[in-house]
Structures are given as C-alpha cells and as structure tokens.
Amino acid sequence: MHIVVCVKQVPDTTEVRVDPQTNTLIREGVSSIINPYDAHAVEEAVSLKKRHGGRVTVISMGPPQAEEVIRRSIAMGADKGILLSDRNFAGSDTLATSYILAMGIIKITEEHPVDLVLCGKQAIDGDTAQVGPGIAVRLGMPLLTYVMKIESVDLSSREIKVHRKLEEKKVLVASRMPAVLTVVKDINELSYSSLPNLLRAARYRAIIWSQQDLEVDTEQIGLRGSPTSVSKIFAPPQRGQGEIIKGGRDNPENAARILVDKLLKTKIIANK
C-alpha cells in the first residue's frame, strides 16, 4: 500500500503578533513546527504501513527550510519526502496550494500508484481546512474529512471504512480507494521516534521539485493563481476592559453578593 501524507511547516502560532502601531507582522524569533494535525496523519500512515505493508511518502510545499518537516516525518517512520519548493509558489492561497500539491501527488502516482492521501484536518496557522478538500476534488478522489478512526482497509476490494467525527455524531463511511482523508487528533497518539529513524532523519535530504519538475500552469500558482488576497492585517480588537469587583481574596462572600446583584440586573438570569 502506498500512502502519501501532506504536511505543512507552520509557525508556532502562539508566538506570532501584529505590531499595533504599524500593523505589520512581527516575524522575528518565531519558531517553526510541523502542523500538529499533520503529525497525526504521518503517525497514522506509518501505523497503516506496519499493518498492511507498503510505503509512506510525505509531501510538503514551502520554502527550502520546510525540509525540516520532511525530516521530522522521516523520524516518525516515513520512507520518502518530497518538498515542492519554488519562488513562484510563494503567496499561494488555498486554491493554488491544493493545485500544486495535487500536481505533486500526480507526479508521485506516476512513479508509484497511490492508495491513500492523508492530510491533517487543517493547519494551525491558516485554520482554513480547505486544502484537503481541494486536493480531493482536483485528484477526483472521494473526500473523507474529520476522520477519527480507520475502521478497515481492504486492499483487494479497494474499500476503506472510516469513522468521521462531526459536531453531534460519528458517521461510519465506506469509500472507494484511492481516497483523500483529513484526520483529527483523536485518530492516534503520537509515538516516540525510534533511534534508527532519528539517525536516518538527521542525514535525510528531501527530494526537491520545482515548478519545472511539476509542469504546473503558471496562471494557477503563487499570487497570480490565487483568487483571494490579504488587503489588510491588524491586531484583534480588544473587548472593553470591564470592572474588577474588589474583595475576591479577603471577602469572597461579599464579592459574590455584589457580582450576583450586577448579574441579576442584566435580567439574563431569570429571577424565579
């Protein structure tokens, strides 16, 4: 079985800020990590490989330094890593990104047919959850989002059964393979990397594919291939500072009485 996993390098989002004066991104000193949902996708692919045999190829789009997330995936047990990297890819929105990744997966397929494509449910920097569905549509594969468990994979009948996690229920779905799955964190627990995998990762060089390698249409990539663009960024508006009720430490009963007074005045809590 050949599984392709899409991974993304993301900034550690808790550290990114906007300078409220200039409205520019403060980029210095922001560390990069593998998108946490993608790490679960790699873990799942490696565990499927252990059960069914085969191989795991990870693919990422990003600047040369994104090779780091490929290495991280190799450390987790992936066999091969491909980085789609070209200056002309920069500025791609979700539509252009799904196009580039799909073209990368098509090229992988030419070398070795693909049975499953796994993605994280969304990336924590953009939080769009749009690239997974985009890849599925472009590859013409069935789309299974929010997968919390892979129930079974039948390679002879080419059928996969998965549990999808929705707001108020789970849905067990059967689908033809190859399919595109996006996974939630419930799907597995990340395991520790083995020493051989860590050693292999440390020496691993990702295969780099550029625009020419992919034969992509230049009108569909980068900023020019992206229908959406940012027209403005700004710091989030602050909710107005409220009122601190005194005495929480020294006289909690009295503070509670004052707060209850105020809350009852709002008429939100019905006075029976």
Place this chain on the structure above:
Amino acid sequence: MAVTVIEKNCIACGLCVQTCPFEALEIKGDVVVDPKKCTNCGDCVEVCPAAALELDEPPKEMSAEEIMDVEEHEDAAKDKKDQLKEYRGVWVFIEQVGGIAAPVSWELLGAGTRLAKQIDMELVGILLGDKAEHLVGEAFAYGADKVYLVEHPLLKDYTTEPYTQALVSLAKKYKPEIFLLGATSLGRDLAGAVATRLQTGLTADCTELTVDESSRYLMQTRPAFGGNIMATIVCRHKRPQMASVRPRVMPMPSKQEGRHGELVKENVELRAEGYTSKIIEIIEEKGSAVYLDKAEIIVAAGRGIGSKDNLKILQDLADTLGGTMAASRAAVDAGWVEHSYQVGQTGVTVRPKIYFAVGISGAIQHLVGMQTSDVIVAINIDPEAPIFKFATFGLVGDFAKIVPALTNEFKKRLGA
C-alpha cells in the same frame, strides 16, 4: 522609471503582485520592483492598501508598441470585469441535517440581509435535502427573498459528492456574486470542494463581512495565526466570492413570521452509481457537549482549578443556574474534561449570555472562542491574567472560595 516601494509601509500582502499586468512585482520579504518590466502604469499604486507604493515620476511616454500592449491588457481586464458583472445576488447555504436546520443558516441569512441591502441585490437561500421543503417558510422568515430547493433521495444524508455537484450546478446556472456557508464540519467539507470546482476564492471562518460599495468586493475579515492577527481578505477577479462563518459569530436575526418569498424548485441530475463513498451508520453521541453551542449560561474550567475533583465545585454553580460546563484547552489536555467540551480555536465557538471563566488565564486561542459572549465573568487568582482585560466582571481570588459563595448567593436570591 518605475514605481517605488516605501518599505516601512509594505505589509507584503501581494495585492500589487496580483494586479500588475506586467509581472514586474515580486514579494521577497517586502515587495520588489523589476524596473525593466515596470511601465509605470500605476495599477499597483491604486490597489495598495498600505500606501507603500508611489509613482515618483509622471508616467513615461510609451512607444506605440507599448501602448498597444497596455491597451490589450486593459481590454482583457475589462472583459474580465464584464464577466464578473454577470454574477448577481447573495446566496446563503441553508444547512439541514435530518430535516432540522443548523442555526448558523439563519445567522447567515441575517448577515446576508445586510450585504444584499448594501449592493441592492436579492438574498437567496439554497436548500438541499431529501424532504426539506418544510424549512422554506423559516428561510423566508429569517430574511431570504427567494429559496432554491433541490430535493433528491441522494441528498438525504450529507455526503460530499452529490452535495458538491448540486451546488456547483446551481452556482453555474445562476451565478451568485456572494455565497456564504456555515463553518460547521459539513459546511467546511462542502465549501472547500465547491470552491475548488468553481475555481474561485473561499475565505474560512470570517468574523466580519461587509461590502465595499464602489468595488462590490466582499471584505472578509477573519482571525489568522490562532487569533493573534485579524486579516481582511478580498477576492478580486473570481466569482462567487465565497466565505464561511462559524456558528454563533453572527447574531441570530429576529424571525418575521408570515414573511413571504419566492420558492424555486430545481432539478439536478444525480446518479448513485457515480458516487464513491456511502454512509454505513450514523452514531449519535450521547451525553456529549451537544448543547454547549446552544447554552445560554456556561461555566468553564481552566488549568487554574487544579484538579479534576474540583470540577464539581463548578458543576454546582452550573446546575444552580441551569448552565452547561465547558473547558479551556489546558483543562482538556490535563485530562480532566473531554475534548468535546473545549471552547476556543481548536474547540467550539460559543456565544452564551453569561460565560464564567474559572481559572482560565485567557490565551488568545481561548478568547476567540468565547469573546462574543454577552457577559464574561472571570475568576482567577492571578490579577495579571489576560482574561481580566476581556471580562465584563472580574474577581481576583481563590475560585474554591468564590465559586461556592456565588452558588450560595444565587441559590438564596433565586429561591432555588
């Protein structure tokens, strides 16, 4: 003889790069200009939102060849603009599961009413299902002027392919200018597939939507980088302009009983054998935080409550007020509370009337999930906790003393 970049103003948004007819601009940190390609046409200066580009010289005199080149580009741009003009109307996807509409659909009709009025267009509800006609009246009552209804057995329970096919064929036929969907798991699955098929722009999780009346662009504001940044996104050259909005981010509009509209029943050809996935079983989750999103009063626990045992102190308060328990990510990660109760960026967005944040410091990822609550009460031992900047009322002190005191006081006053 080229446009100049004022580096301190540049936000590297790339708008100029998309606009430049001559591919003379590129983002390398900030935007850089290739003077060999730049014709000084000024298009980029016009679109720059940060006043980071300027023409320091009058436009240069062009050779006849260059003028033709520019005219050709301008004609092409005009053709594109004319094509965009064919797209009219504001659409809202009315999400229903098992014949029950997701409330976010009505919230979006509320937002859509405002947008449609701004550009003087009709507001259209799009309703798909097996038997869903009973929801049409409600759609009118919440503001739809028209409803396109597609009923088909294959649309009974949601699967991506038939829903995508139905929406894509409707959108190709009627060409909406703006198309809004709820950012539920269903809506996100569908929106991503539809936008890709239509090759148009889609902006996820918008928190604010307005129309720029002169350009008719939908200004789509959303949090990025886990809520640390707000970004306004536009989709300039493709239609429809698609956006998703999380439940409870937009206010619920008031229902106008007896309001009428036009119902249009549409036939879309769908064939079962064409689809590659099917539902085997739907498992309803029992006892989960199903009602968290609908709760009017929420008592939420953070790391500061110290242990799982202390949850019952909060539960007492919740029970007294008929409220629902919730948690921050820290409390979920500590294993005290299930993930389905998590409020915030990676959890649920809530909009209760009162939100009690107990022992929650108020990381931005949490705030984005609850900051539209009407009243926020923060209880925390640390007077410097960021939550106090957002709270309507703050109490500094030991929650284990304050919360029981609150419970008692409410019991006394409410006669419970």
